[in-house]
Amino acid sequence: MLAVENPIRYSSIKRKLDGITNTMLAQSLKDLESTGIVHRKQYNEIPPKVEYTLTSKGKSIVPILQQFANWGATNMQEKNTCGLSCKECRKIK
Numbered sequence: 688m689l690a691v692e693n694p695i696r697y698s699s700i701k702r703k704l705d706g707i708t709n710t711m712l713a714q715s716l717k718d719l720e721s722t723g724i725v726h727r728k729q730y731n732e733i734p735p736k737v738e739y740t741l742t743s744k745g746k747s748i749v750p751i752l753q754q755f756a757n758w759g760a761t762n763m764q765e766k767n768t769c770g771l772s773c774k775e776c777r778k779i780k
Contacts, residue, residue: 688700688703688704689725689739689740689741689745690741690746690749693740693741694728694738694739694740695738695739695740696736696737696738696739697712697716697737697739700712700716700739716739719745723742723744723745724741724742724744724745724748725739725740725741725742725745726739726740726741726742727739728740
């Protein structure tokens with residue numbers, strides 16, 4: 688998401704990650720910021736405005752994550768392989 692929309696606001700991230708709690712999203716973004724993957728920019732405005740962008744470190748991992756996604760899309764289509772459409776996996780959510 689950050690690789691495509693850069694910068695992106697918290698509310699946009701929240702909308703796109705259906706089902707994530709505010710606590711989980713805030714903590715995840717804080718962790719990504721502390722490891723230098725994401726940069727957080729806060730504007731002193733009312734209402735508050737915060738934007739997130741990928742750092743150069745964050746951008747460097749995008750091709751690797753794309754390869755994982757491509758691998759998963761290819762291999763999850765094989766027979767007898769659990770995938771996102773699996774009824775059992777949906778129960779785990």
